[in-house]
Amino acid sequence: MGPHHISFLRLSALELCLTIYEKVSALAGGSSTFPDVLFVYVLDNDHDGSLSAAAPGVPFHVLSSHYTLRGSSVVSRVPADFMPTRASLLWSALTSTAKLSNFLQIILFLPLTLSTLSKHAFLLLSLLIFLASLVHGTLQLLWGSVLLPVMQLPTQVFLLLVCFNVFSQTVNPLLLSVAEWWGTILTLSSPIFIVFESMSSLLVAQKLGQVGRELVSEGEAYQFGLLIAAAVAYVTSAWWIVISYPAAAMSPLSSTLLGVALTAFIFLTLIGFGLRRTNVIESSGLALFIAYNVWLCGFDQQSFSDPASSYAPLLPNILPHLQTLINFVTNTLPKPVLIALIYRLAILLGAAQILPTIGADSWETEYGVDDGWDGRPTSKLTRILLTYRQCILVTVYSHLLLLDHSSQVWWRWMNIFFTLVIWSVELLVSGEDDTINKDWKVE
Known part of the structure; x- marks a missing residue:
């Protein structure tokens, strides 16, 4: 058989296994012949609609769990930290709240610093948050853990306190130069x-x-x-x-x-x-x-x-x-x-x-x-x-x-x-x- 495409909404690990098995069995028509290549579309917020591909006997990564298509069955190797459905919903709500909190902190802290301190303080905070976001994105790309939004939650608050502490006294000229440099980049952009x-x-x-x-x-x-x-x-x-x-x-x-x-x-x-x-x-x-x-x-x-x-x-x-x-x-x-x-x-x-x-x-x-x-x-x-x-x-x-x-x-x-x-x-x-x-x- 040729390649086939299968689309899924966000499912739990067991639901995904059963659904893949039913879909593949339907494609095979009850025989032992399976598609040469199986493309699995996983539509979930954490992976941003990314596409995972699996050939028979090749593991592929979906929803932080590994699955292997072997012959007429789909084997799931559920990680040790896999949680029940209710706990998964609670964890999803927690991570979504953390993402929203991180977004709102950025929206509030930048104009707050600009209006209460100075333009240089605003530019310094903007640069620090940008660097922290760059590290966060790199970890998300390489590691991809669902813990990252929660771990990032206190970062913006800490950086805001750092800026208030730095500009509460005489500021190092190097920090002012860095802030000016960042402002020039933003203006030229x-x-x-x-x-x-x-x-x-x-x-x-x-x-x-x-x-x-x-x-x-x-x-x-x-x-x-x-x-x-x-x-x-x-x-x-x-x-x-x-x-x-x-x-x-x-x-x-x-x-x-x-x-x-x-x-x-x-x-x-x-x-x-x-x-x-x-x-x-x-x-x-x-x-x-x-x-x-x-x-x-x-x-x-x-x-x-x-x-x-x-x-x-x-x-x-x-x-x-x-x-x-x-x-x-x-x-x-x-x-x-x-x-x-x-x-x-x-x-x-x-x-x-x-x-x-x-x-x-x-x-x-x-x-x-x-x-x-x-x-x-x-x-x-x-x-x-x-x-x-x-x-x-x-x-x-x-x-x-x-x-x-x-x-x-x-x-x-x-x-x-x-x-x-x-x-x-x-x-x-x-x-x-x-x-x-x-x-x-x-x-």
């Missing part, structure tokens, strides 16, 4: 972040358009629903731009840039429809992207002002007044920066999930399925991005906090125009889609 965000946004919009084209072939109900969704997206983006216009176009140059961007978008959409190389799903997604960037350009300087200037000290009020702490947190976290952070991280991770699916058929045709998806360059890149996603979080967040309002605005305009340029090139060089979807593109 602005074009890289803009390119990544633009290309990721375009990639996600095109993926949505591709999924929409596939759903259209399923029936008219899908086509009608997608047309309504696209219309809602167009109307929402237009409304978003209208309410953002007074603040975003305060100067003649800004209003001119907005007009040029909207005109270019409309013409590119019409050209794409005429060439049958885009559809309303992709176009409406890019319309929302433009509206989002225009909206961020509309925040005034007060949105980025120093929150510590209008707030009483935190430490004397933290214990007797919980409401004071809540007010401090809400005033410390810069809302525009948080929105930009959430969007940028979501779009980067979304693009990382899409990259392995690009050119999958051509890869399997050229290299054969025996190599597996793990051997594909895009799959390796995705694994690296997802493993070091906390490092990406720290650098992206620090970069957004470091930029002033004027820099934010101009980088947003560059983001819009770079995306439109890339989209125009893609429309010109891409081939015409299949005939099944041609009617969908012009309706």
Whole structure:
């Protein structure tokens, strides 16, 4: 028999053994002939949808347990620390809570340091958290233990206390130089972040358009629903731009840039429809992207002002007044920066999930399925991005906090125009889609 692919949701060890046995038995048709190669897709959060491959008699690693396919049976060698289902659920909840706590600590501690201490303290803490995240990602890549999120939990608190202790007295000039060096790197990285965000946004919009084209072939109900969704997206983006216009176009140059961007978008959409190389799903997604960037350009300087200037000290009020702490947190976290952070991280991770699916058929045709998806360059890149996603979080967040309002605005305009340029090139060089979807593109 040839190679076969089997997909699983997240299962316990015993459930996975039984399911593999049933699937393989069904493939063999009750005989002793089994697939030459068995590809097992394990969809779980800990391994980020990674692909494990197993040939008969070859062990493969799934959910921290080893399994071997031997003839007509699947043998499980359960490790000594394997826990029952209830304990596994509790442990999963604990690790998920630890991951969320680590994320929230980064979100809170960086602006807290920037507002209460100084820019150099903020840069030093950002660098320390980045290095700690780099070590954590490397251990996750090499070791892969579920204990790592829990072990990392006190790290950010310790680093925050270190920064407060260092800047409570005369600071070593070497530390200041290191902080300045890190700040320079973050500032010079602005074009890289803009390119990544633009290309990721375009990639996600095109993926949505591709999924929409596939759903259209399923029936008219899908086509009608997608047309309504696209219309809602167009109307929402237009409304978003209208309410953002007074603040975003305060100067003649800004209003001119907005007009040029909207005109270019409309013409590119019409050209794409005429060439049958885009559809309303992709176009409406890019319309929302433009509206989002225009909206961020509309925040005034007060949105980025120093929150510590209008707030009483935190430490004397933290214990007797919980409401004071809540007010401090809400005033410390810069809302525009948080929105930009959430969007940028979501779009980067979304693009990382899409990259392995690009050119999958051509890869399997050229290299054969025996190599597996793990051997594909895009799959390796995705694994690296997802493993070091906390490092990406720290650098992206620090970069957004470091930029002033004027820099934010101009980088947003560059983001819009770079995306439109890339989209125009893609429309010109891409081939015409299949005939099944041609009617969908012009309706």
